[in-house]
Amino acid sequence: MKLWILLLLSLFLLEIQNGASQQTKNKKDASLRPGRKRVKGRNPKIKDKEVGGKLQSILTQVLDKGRFLRLGDDVVLDSGKTLELRCKGTKIGWAYPSYLDTFNDSRLSINQNEKFSQLTLTTPSAADTGEYSCWVILCDGDECEKDTDRVSSSYIYFTDKDDLFVPSTIHFEIVYMRPDKPATVPCRVTTPKATVSLHREMPPEEVQVDGKLISYNPTKGFILQNPGPEHMGAFYCKAKSTTKNTAQVSTKYQLLYLEVPSGPPYATIQASSNEVSGGDIFNITCTVLGEPEMDVKFIWTYPGQDQRPVSIQASHRLINRGVGQIMRLSQSVMIVDDVETIDYGNYMCTAKNTHGETSLATQVNSYH
Numbered sequence: 244m245k246l247w248i249l250l251l252l253s254l255f256l257l258e259i260q261n262g263a264s265q266q267t268k269n270k271k272d273a274s275l276r277p278g279r280k281r282v283k284g285r286n287p288k289i290k291d292k293e294v295g296g297k298l299q300s301i302l303t304q305v306l307d308k309g310r311f312l313r314l315g316d317d318v319v320l321d322s323g324k325t326l327e328l329r330c331k332g333t334k335i336g337w338a339y340p341s342y343l344d345t346f347n348d349s350r351l352s353i354n355q356n357e358k359f360s361q362l363t364l365t366t367p368s369a370a371d372t373g374e375y376s377c378w379v380i381l382c383d384g385d386e387c388e389k390d391t392d393r394v395s396s397s398y399i400y401f402t403d404k405d406d407l408f409v410p411s412t413i414h415f416e417i418v419y420m421r422p423d424k425p426a427t428v429p430c431r432v433t434t435p436k437a438t439v440s441l442h443r444e445m446p447p448e449e450v451q452v453d454g455k456l457i458s459y460n461p462t463k464g465f466i467l468q469n470p471g472p473e474h475m476g477a478f479y480c481k482a483k484s485t486t487k488n489t490a491q492v493s494t495k496y497q498l499l500y501l502e503v504p505s506g507p508p509y510a511t512i513q514a515s516s517n518e519v520s521g522g523d524i525f526n527i528t529c530t531v532l533g534e535p536e537m538d539v540k541f542i543w544t545y546p547g548q549d550q551r552p553v554s555i556q557a558s559h560r561l562i563n564r565g566v567g568q569i570m571r572l573s574q575s576v577m578i579v580d581d582v583e584t585i586d587y588g589n590y591m592c593t594a595k596n597t598h599g600e601t602s603l604a605t606q607v608n609s610y611h
């Protein structure tokens with residue numbers, strides 16, 4: 244109940260739905276990447292040709308005049324010049340920055356030839372910096388699967404002197420910190436040679452990076468090993484190149500700490516009225532307050548199930564509970580119109596998330 248009161252008190256505070264919904268969109272698109280399909284179960288009939296020893300990377304970059312460069316863990320390339328990657332194999336899967344799929348980028352094309360697959364990215368820019376990987380797909384009839392032993396990947400930096408930071412599609416990013424995991428401030432750079440620092444906006448100060456509790460990885464950003472409420476606030480990164488003295492500033496990051504433990508939904512149920520008469524209209528609202536990225540499903544059990552038409556509306560939005568704490572308010576409202584005798588009884592709402600479920604019930608009786 245206490246949580247509920249806090250929630251009502253904070254309803255007037257700003258909502259920042261926009262930034263967060265964009266983030267979820269990016270995530271979804273990434274999971275839809277064509278190369279990411281997984282086939283269940285490994286077929287024992289398929290045997291790998293290579294046995295023992297360390298396998299060579301199957302990923303190469305096509306250079307001028309038909310020369311090839313076998314790619315290592317990372318490579319620094321100039322932006323603007325068409326990227327051609329080749330991967331040996333009759334059936335190849337690819338992964339690349341999700342950004343390219345989100346915008347269905349026509350600059351990217353993949354062609355499977357008889358003996359290799361080629362990925363071409365025309366006019367690559369700083370934003371295309373990221374991991375590119377390919378793998379052999381093994382098929383037995385219609386059943387195909389990723390050969391996890393033959394995956395090659397390389398982190399490609401597309402260096403651009405005007406963009407030391409990999410541009411983000413979101414100009415104000417939210418970073419959720421949880422008590423049990425490291426958090427990342429994703430200010431990646433377009434050259435591994437840049438010197439990067441982390442800054443708090445208020446009070447303005449540079450964050451001390453000790454390489455342990457807080458460290459920097461140019462392919463990921465600043466990693467906070469044990470984030471806590473003291474890390475909440477607005478931050479930005481600053482980068483300096485080896486050639487220029489003027490520093491560049493990244494987009495802003497709002498760090499939010501979620502103290503809600505991961506668990507089954509925290510739910511409440513409320514009827515607009517628990518005593519109704521024939522012909523009345525009433526509704527029952529099931530509310531869940533939880534983590535911003537946690538989807539909640541509602542299932543209703545009620546007296547007139549399968550016999551009475553009811554209307555059920557589900558919605559969710561992000562709310563600010565104050566002190567930078569963002570939560571997701573998910574609701575399902577069942578509306579029963581033109582009450583009949585069959586509608587009196589127990590209304591039960593079951594809220595489910597990936598951690599479990601919570602069931603709550605309320606009685607709706609005939610009015611005397």
Ligand SMILES: *[C@@H]1O[C@H](CO)[C@@H](O)[C@H](O)[C@H]1NC(C)=O
Binds near residue numbers: 347
């Ligand atoms: C992506 O672009 C291609 C070609 O421009 C088009 O055929 C395809 O329908 C697009 N897909 C989406 C999801 O927009």
Ligand SMILES: *[C@@H]1O[C@H](CO)[C@@H](O)[C@H](O)[C@H]1NC(C)=O
Binds near residue numbers: 515525526576578
């Ligand atoms: C539920 O009932 C209350 C009280 O009659 C009403 O104010 C509210 O708008 C209803 N909600 C919906 C979604 O119909």
